[in-house]
Amino acid sequence: MASESSEKKKARRNLKKRARVNSDQHLERLNSLPWSSSLPESNGAGDDGFSLFIGSDELEGGFLTLDEIDESEYGLDIPNDNVKSERQKLKGKTKSKKRKIYEGDADESSGGELSNESDNKAKESIEEDEKKEVKRKKKKKNVKRKKKDHQQNNETIKAEETAEPAAECFLQHENLTSASDGRDNGDAEDDSVDEEEYYAWNELRLHPMIMKSIYRLNFKEPTPIQKACIPAASHQGKDVIGAAETGSGKTLAFGLPILQRLLEEREKEERLMAEKGEANERIAPQGVLRALIVTPTRELALQVTDHLKAVALGTNVRVVPIVGGMSTEKQERLLKARPEIVVGTPGRLWELMSGGEIHLVELHSLSFFVLDEADRMIETGHFRELQSIIDMLPMNRESAESQPQNTQSCVTVASLQRKKRQTLVFSATLALSHDFRKKLKHGSVNAKKDGLNSIETLSERAGMRANTAVVDLTNASIMANKLVESIIDFTPHFFIIAYPHIKCMDPSFRDAAAGTPKGSFAQLLASLIGFASSSQVYFHVSIGSNFHVSQNIRFNEFLVQHQRVEQNKNEVDIRIDQSETHCLVQLPWKRVLTGIGGNKARCSGFEQIPVNYVAQSSQVSGTRIDLNVRGSEQSSVDRFRANEHGILVATDAAARGLDIPGVRTVVHYQLPLSAEIYVHRCGRTARASTDGCSIALISPNDASKFAALCKSFAKESFQRFPVEISYMPEIMKRSSLAHQIDKIVRKDSQEKAEKTWLERNAESVELVLDDDDSEEDRVKKYRQNKSKSNQLKKLQQELNTLLSRPLQPKAFSKRFLAGAGVSPLLQHQLEELSKQKLGNVSNFDSNKRRKLVVIGQDCVEPLQALRSASNEACLDLKEIAEKHKNSDNLRRKRKEMKKRESKGKSYNNEKVSTPNCAECYQIIATSMDGAIRR
C-alpha cells in the first residue's frame, strides 16, 4: 500500500511538472508574438500589403487559428460552434473517463491494477482538464473582481461626468433593450446567452470581454463594414479608410479594433506581471492616451463616446468626450483621470492641446488616430484646427518600424504601447479618387503642403501608411437599402394659386412669406406631412440667415398647433440653441404651443434674448420653455431621443452621424447644399436595416438645385409624396389664430422688457423714475390693457377649441375634399366642388384614378402614405427644368407689374384680383384635381 501511494505521488509530481512545462512553453510562444497576436511584421518599403475591399467582405489571412486562442485564459467563453462542441465532447469524454477510473478504482479495490498505460494517460488528461477548469474558475473570479472594481471606479468617474447625459441615455437605452429582452447586465445574464446566435462574430476573434458586450447589446452579427474593417485594423494592424452607407455600424468598425488592441495588450501585461511574480497586483490603467477620435460635431463626439462606453463596459478602458460647450475645468478634471480613449471635436481638442493639457500633448503612446466623418473635416472651418492637431502627432512611424525586430522577443509593458500608430478614416460619403487608391497602392503618399483640402491630403498628413486597407462598401445609390425617397414639388401654377389663398386666409403669412415666397407654402405643406406622422419627424434645415431660424421656430409652432391635444400633457419643452451654425428645436409631438414668435429681432441674437421675455410668453401661453445655453443642447437631442413623438428641427450640423433609433421620417425643408449632405440627412432614418423615408420640399426656385442632386445620384425619378390638401383651410384657421395671439403676446412682452430695462438702468444711475401719467392716461392704459387681455383670452379660447378638435372627423373618409371642423356650409360647398371634380375625373380611364390617401386623422405615417401611393408619380427632370423656366418668367412678370404699379400708372384692366375664400377653395380643388391626375 505504501509503495502504491508513493507511486501515485510520483505520478502527480510528474503531472504537475508537465503542466508547468506546458504553461512555460505557452507563455514563451505568446511572448514571441508581436504586440497584436496576429499583426504581420512590417516589411518595409517594398511591402505591397495594400488591400482593397469594394463591396466585398473578403479578408486577408495572418490570424491566429481558433485553436491557438486559449479562451480559458480570459476566464470566459468565446462563442464558437466548434469550441462549444469540442467542450461538450470534452465534458462527455471527461465524464466517461471519470466513469472509467471509478470503474478502475472499483477494479482496483477488487484486486485489479491501475498500471496500464492507457489508464495513466486518461488520468493525466483528466487532471489536466480539472486543472484547467480550476484555473478558468479562478480567472473568472478575478475578472468579476476587476469588473466590480471597475464599476466602483466608473461610479466615481460618472459623478464627475455629469455633463454626459447622452452616455447614460445610451446605456439606459441599451439596458432597456436588454431588459425588454428579458436580460439584465449581470453575469447571470451572460450565461443565458445563446452563443450560437452570435456565431457570425467568431471569425473576427474579438476579446471575450468585447463579446460579452456584444451579447449585451444584442448585436447578432457584425455588419459588413465591421466584418471588413475589424480584421484589417485589429489583427493585421493596418490603417483603414472605410466607407459604407449611413447607419451601417461604422462606429464599431473603428471602435472595436481599438478596444481589441487595448485589451490584448492588457492581457499581455498581466501575463508579463505574472511571469515576474506580481500576479496578484492589479493592473492599473496605463494613464496614457492610446486613441484619439476626432468628429466634426459635439453631438457626434458624445454619441461615439456613449457607443464605445457601452462596448467597453466592464473592461476598465475609459472613454471621455472633449467637446465645446462643456466647461473647460470639467474637461480638465475628466482628463486628469487619464482616459485611454478621447473622443473630441477639433476646436476644443486644439484649445486644450495648445494650452498644454498634459494628457493630450503626451502622444508618444498614441496607438490610434481616428477621423470620423472625415470628408466633413476637410470642409472650411474645421481643417485649420485639425491640421494643427495632426501636426502635433509624433512622427513615430518610421522610427518605430526601423527598431530592430528582436525587441519583440524582450517585450516590456512600455514597448507594448510604442508600436505603430494606426490611422482610421471613416465616412459614408468618402469621395475617394481613383488616383488616391493608386497612390496608396504604390506607396507614394507625400503630403501636399497646401493644407487639408482633400481627403487624400488629410489621410496623408495623418500619416497613413502604404499598406492601408481601403474598404469601400458604398453601393451605387449610396443610400440605405430600406430608405424610401420622395419629394413634394410645387408647380408654378400651384404656387401662384396657393399664394393669394394664403394671403386672404391668413395675413400673417404674407409677412412670413415676404422675401421667401417658398417659406410659407413650404410650411403649409410640411405641416401637412407632419400632421400625417404618428412617429418621430426629424427636420433638417440649413440656417443661412436669422430669418430662417425664425422660420424654423415659427414652423414648429405651426406644426404643433395643428396636432390634436394630448390630454394631461399641457407642457411644451422647447430647447433652443443657436451657436454659429446651429439651431436645434425640439418640440414634443401633439402639444399646444402658442406665444412664441420667432421674429427676426428675437432670432438675430438668440442668446441675448432676455429670459424673462421668454418666460412671460410662456406664462401667457401656459407652456414651459427652456432656453438652452450654448453647449447643453445635447439634452435636446436626448429629449428627442426619449420622446417617441418628438420633432427635431436641426441644421446640417446635425445631419451627420446622429444615431437616434426610431426616426422614421426626414424632411428636407430646404434642399441641402451638396449631395453629401443630402445623403447624411437621409441617413438619420432607415438606420441599422430599419425602414424610413425622406421627403424633400422643392419649390420652383429649387428646381436647378434638385436637378443637380438627381444628377449626382444618377436618378431620373422620385416618388411624389401624396399631400392631402384638404386640411389646408383648417390648418390656416388655427395658424391665423396662433399668429394673432403671438403678435399680442410679443408686443406685450417687448413693452414689459423695455420697461424693466428702463427701470434697471435708472436704478443703476440712482435715478428715481417719475410717473408723469395723469389719472386719465392711467385709466386709458388700464382699459387698453384690459381689452387686450380680453382679446387674448378670446383668441386663446378659440384656438384651444379648434385644437381640441381633430382636423377631420373620425368617421369621415370620403374621397373628396373636406376637413374636420369645416362649417356645414363650407363642407357643402366643398362636397359640391368635389362632386364636380369627380365627375370630370370619371371621364378619365378609371384605372388611372388616384387612390386618395387620407392622412392625419388616422395618423398614417408618411412612409405608409408613400407606400400606399407607390409608383403613382415619377419626377421628370425635363418637367422640372420647364417649371423652373416658367417660374423665372413669372417672377419677371411680377416684378415688371410691381414696377409699373409703383410708377403710379393705372393698370386696372391688367390687375390680378385677389380671390375670396370660396374662390380659393375652388382654386385649391382645381390644383388638387391636377395632383390627382398626375
Ligand SMILES: Nc1ncnc2c1ncn2[C@@H]1O[C@H](COP(=O)(O)OP(=O)(O)OP(=O)(O)O)[C@@H](O)[C@H]1O
Ligand atoms: N453589428 C451590429 N448589429 C446591429 N446593430 C448594430 C451593429 N453595429 C452597430 N449597430 C447599431 O447600428 C446603429 C448605427 O451605427 P453607427 O452609428 O455606428 O452607424 P454609422 O455607419 O456610423 O452611421 P453614420 O454614417 O450615419 O454615422 C447604431 O444604433 C448601432 O448601435
